Amino acid sequence: MAVTDEAIEKIKAMIVSGALHAGDRLPKEADLAAELGLSRSSLREAVRALSLVNILDVRRGDGTYVTSLEPAVLLEALSFIVDFHKDATVLEFLQVRRILEPAATAMAAKRITEEQIAGLGRLLDGLGKQPEVEDLVANDLEFHRRIAACSGNSVLCSLLETLSAPTTRARVWRGLTQEGAKERTLDEHRAILDALASRDPEVARSWATVHIASVEQWLASVL
Amino acid sequence: MAVTDEAIEKIKAMIVSGALHAGDRLPKEADLAAELGLSRSSLREAVRALSLVNILDVRRGDGTYVTSLEPAVLLEALSFIVDFHKDATVLEFLQVRRILEPAATAMAAKRITEEQIAGLGRLLDGLGKQPEVEDLVANDLEFHRRIAACSGNSVLCSLLETLSAPTTRARVWRGLTQEGAKERTLDEHRAILDALASRDPEVARSWATVHIASVEQWLASVL
DNA sequence: TGGGGGTAAACGTCGGACCTATCGGCGAGG
């Protein structure tokens, strides 16, 4: 195994074992390189790799730190990976989202507060009757993001965030080409919000399923 | 933005845009560095980062290649990230798995072949009446892995693979400490297989839910 | 035709030199 790979493993081990905690500062590159027994160049490759996946946070002129290591931070790196997938696999991502989103929405129905419900209402109201497609999709993303946050599960929340991104383009496309798609989206959002306000998990789940299935079916039909 | 980060973005752009296809070989480091306008050292950091997430495959003495970019390959990098999560978040992962696994099992019930059913049967039979905990958990993982593969969704399959790993330790622990856990697991596996053999998605889904919920409840109770 | 050796190409590692952003102390000024 290459020394750089060893360094990656060693740094990982230091974090997992607890020798390094979230937020801790690493020794400066020269010292850490000496400590791990490799050159600064090779160590830098290891650090760069770990910073790409948000394990380390490198601050020029300051030092290198361990990130908070929260699921939201680490899973954020997933979006980088997802960007490489071809359109052909978008349908697979959407299928997974169709599984997770209804579940998250149902979970949210049991935990959502009055304040959060009101916030969602204002979010939907903020959009006019005939919004631009880009605004609608942005509003769509935010709507579902907030609901996922109410699920109380940060892993679920991050996964949905990641899975939603690659389907954004597809949704914009749909809004532009499919007759009535915009109105349908607005109506379904309102229905989901009503279900949440009623604290009705099953209705919320069903509307979320219908909502995503409509995108999925459309996408499957045009691919 | 640092030149290395630019290089990462440029290489990513080359792949996403189609200038580089899956399996393609990159120019040698010296040439690519010149092409992108940076030094070989900095370029190597970019390449190392991309190889950590399985975008590039560096073969010493040969060259650097773009991987197949299949979901299974790219999502495999997720396990590296998941390794950094603390035990406290294992429950969140398990919750997500409890959402995905039943769905995958239900999907599998509709697509599974006679041959695959027979294979699962042999897998379960391969374990004795009183297996070692480690063998049981390994068998458990393989059982669910094969079922997920039958779902036909590689993204779903990879995600489950990743989510299952961090809960492995917990399951071993449970097998060692909870009375009757081993027998219960074996019985539930058999029930899931029966449901699959009957091509009954809803029964399969329910058994999968029960199966994972039992682990989840136990884990929640001991944490 | 098949195997073995050799060579060239490519990645791996190292050390050092120099640039640059950042932080924090210190002193001048209000």
Added chain:
DNA sequence: CCTCGCCGATAGGTCCGACGTTTACCCCCA
């Protein structure tokens, strides 16, 4: 006494050149 701004120490950012190590592949010989 407090505040603002300068400045030096520190740490990461980049580059260069050299050499080691592995691998693929071609050529030669049996």
